[in-house]
Amino acid sequence: MVKRVLVNLILTAVCLFVWLPLLLIAGNALMSEGEMLERFGALFGVGNSPVKAVFLPEYPTLRPFVELLLDSPGFYVMFWNSCLQTGAVLGGQLLAALPAAWAFAHFGFRGRKALFFLYIILMIQPFQVTMVPGYLVLKKMRLLNTHLAVILPGIFSAFPVFIMAKFFESIPRPLIEAARLDGAGEFSIFARVGIPVGKPGIVSVMVLGFLESWNAIEQPMTFLKERRLWPLSLYLPEITSDKAGVAWAASVIMMMLPVILFVMGAESLEQGIAASGIKE
Secondary structure: OHHHHHHHHHHHHHHHHHHHHHHHHHHHOOOOHHHHHHHHHHHHOOOOOOOOOOOOOOOOOOHHHHHHHHHOHHHHHHHHHHHHHHHHHHHHHHHHHHHHHHHHHHOOOOOHHHHHHHHHHHHHOOHHHHHHHHHHHHHHOOOOOOOHHHHHHHHOOHHHHHHHHHHHHOOOHHHHHHHHHOOOOHHHHHHHHHHHHOHHHHHHHHHHHHHHHHOOOHHHHHHOOOHHHOOHHHOHHHOOHHHHHHHHHHHHHHHHHHHHHHHHOHHHHHHHHHHOOOOO
């Protein structure tokens, strides 16, 4: 009993520690410019008074949100760029990664294990390693400084194939054999058995893929030179210190959709990650 109480207290403390920055961001987004300078002036090079962080400002105001949503057209351009790039990446992953994962999970072909091992190697490589080869390939294809420069590398990412292949492997073999005995073809089994049963794994991949694409910074900075193509993730670094309130408001709006999707897909995400550890 005492052990359980201690575990609960530790987990509660960790949760509060994780949510603390989010609560501070939400509170600072309602802070007036004067109070912002009073509390965080030292960070902006104004005065030497100590920083005074609070969860709720003394005089809450929606002015930062009004300025962001009504007087910042660049915000909307970058917002729709993020929607376009993220949506195209997720749709492409469904079309490319799903069949590939099913083939790795249920088809036996020569070189299958070696090819899947190559997928794992590509998955663990940081962007800095593949940046130059990717840049050269996109330049040769004349796709630099276009939305496709960000979309295509995301579509053919190795991570969704790895997660969904492991989840598809967890589908009981008797279920697939029963579908074959009923006369179902391979595509029919994939569409009517694999996709419905593997829905938690698919949802988990979509949630993780959304978080990665929505928050991408290095790829757009490397492959996109024109500001009109930049996603929302590059909007915050462009805000100057005199627009700190707008920066807080933009942070709140940017993180709302990922947080909602993460909460809605938490159960499926847990199942997908757990399935990725299942051994053959």
